[in-house]
Amino acid sequence: MQQFDFPVYLAPMEGVTDRGFRRICKEYGADVLISEFISSDALSREVAKSFLKMAFAEDERPFGVQIFGSTEEALTVAARLAAEQQPDFIDINWGCPVKKIVSKGAGSAILQDIPKMVRLTSAVVKAVNLPVTVKTRLGWDSSDKPIVEVAERLQDVGIQAITIHGRTRAQQYGGEADWSLIGEVKNNPRMTIPVIGNGDIDSAEKAVAYKERYGVDAVMVGRAAIGNPWIFRQIKALRNGESCPEPTYEERVDLVMRHLRENERTKGERSAVLEMRTQYSGYFRGVFNFKPRKIRLMSALSIAECEEILRG
Ligand SMILES: Cc1cc2nc3c(=O)[nH]c(=O)nc-3n(C[C@H](O)[C@H](O)[C@H](O)COP(=O)(O)O)c2cc1C
Structure with missing residues (x-):
């Protein structure tokens, strides 16, 4: 059987991927971990709870702190504060579809204003001496999926990896994730940074098949890992051509x-x-x-x- 070697990310999930859960997933084979999203406004006001959310253990590395926000000031202040914790990278959330976040211009709302997305991302890249990555969606709705151009422009301002959830904001979590556009980003000859594919990976077989079919550099698993960290062990086994029994x-x-x-x-x-x-x-x-x-x-x-x- 063909050998596969690719990193598997545990998706950041607010209310789920706390330190305890992250460490278990790591032990079961998740290669890269990211904090739950942290409000840049709260962080820049030095709200204690936000600082707690940034905390991580050394054995969680490589570890990223994820921030969200809608203003240059809050995002850059938050990124600098996050950088002081010395994670391996800072991830900007440009994908959250939740109304409370979108109504403030953060998360996936930015997909309606790509020049602003590029400007704010560039400001964060310049604000810290750590790699900055972005997690986003295909676009705002079915008539507007600019991800191929967006990925290029974000790469041009210095991000070091991009995670793409294969849905639009309008889809929220409904319908099926469309990986064909994720594949298009990866196959764009101008793209040199790693492309991480995300959306509906719910089995080891699907992780390996999608990695192969769409050529992404890594896959990210979210909901299928909730209460099921064994999925990472199963992916790891399968990518080495082995099988892994169900837990007792x-x-x-x-x-x-x-x-x-x-x-x-x-x-x-x-x-x-x-x-x-x-x-x-x-x-x-x-x-x-x-x-x-x-x-x-x-x-x-x-x-x-x-x-x-x-x-x-
Ligand atoms: C309960 C829950 C919380 C989430 N919180 C975050 C978050 O804090 N940051 C983020 O970028 N995405 C968040 N997401 C989105 C996931 O990271 C992921 O992109 C999405 O669930 C699609 O992947 P999946 O099909 O493997 O679940 C969340 C998703 C769920 C279900």
């Missing part, structure tokens, strides 16, 4: 306990237990008759209680 029930429980304890250290027990509630479906997907346990987990308030329910 005991392995799943061990990993949930590990995740709870990691988050207990960084956020306290209560937040760790409450936040885990959204992850059980992923961790126990396909496990026969898990529902009664899940119902009890939804009202558990301590780690010991969760363990008792899971192992009992």
Whole structure:
């Protein structure tokens, strides 16, 4: 079988990719990690919670801090503050479709004003001595998908990699990600920086097939990794031509306990237990008759209680 060698990124996901989860994904084979998005306005006002979101452990490297914003001042101040934490790169979020962010001109809103996107990106590149990367979408809506030109222009102002989610802002998360335009960016002879493909990678087979079909330098996995860090181990095995068995029930429980304890250290027990509630479906997907346990987990308030329910 053909050998594949390509990095796999864990997608930044607000409310999901906290330190505990990132470290587990790294251990299971994710090569590159990125923080949850951080508001440049909040960061430039030195809001404590934003600083916490930037924190990372040495074993998370290569690690990027992702910022979002809509003004040159806030973005450059935030980028400098992020750079002081010495991550490996700063990523600018030009893709978030959420109304609250878009209405302030940040995230994917910038896709309606490409000259501004280029100007602000250039300012961030100049503000820091670290590599700057961009994560964005194909365009604003189906009648406006300028990503090939956008990627060139961002490369010209000095970004060092681009991640493309194969949807428009109008699509939000609906429909199917269109990787053909991601492939077009990669195959543009003017492009020299790495192109990372993102959108709907939900199995090791798809990761390897899309890497091969579209020629991207790396793939990024988001939703399919929620409660399922094994996907990275499976991709790693497949790209070496090996297969990887599904985790046993005991392995799943061990990993949930590990995740709870990691988050207990960084956020306290209560937040760790409450936040885990959204992850059980992923961790126990396909496990026969898990529902009664899940119902009890939804009202558990301590780690010991969760363990008792899971192992009992
Ligand atoms: C719960 C959730 C939170 C997200 N938060 C972020 C974020 O903070 N920054 C970002 O660039 N993208 C964010 N995204 C988008 C993902 O990084 C990714 O681009 C998207 O989910 C498509 O990839 P997937 O099909 O593999 O999930 C988020 C997605 C989800 C589902």
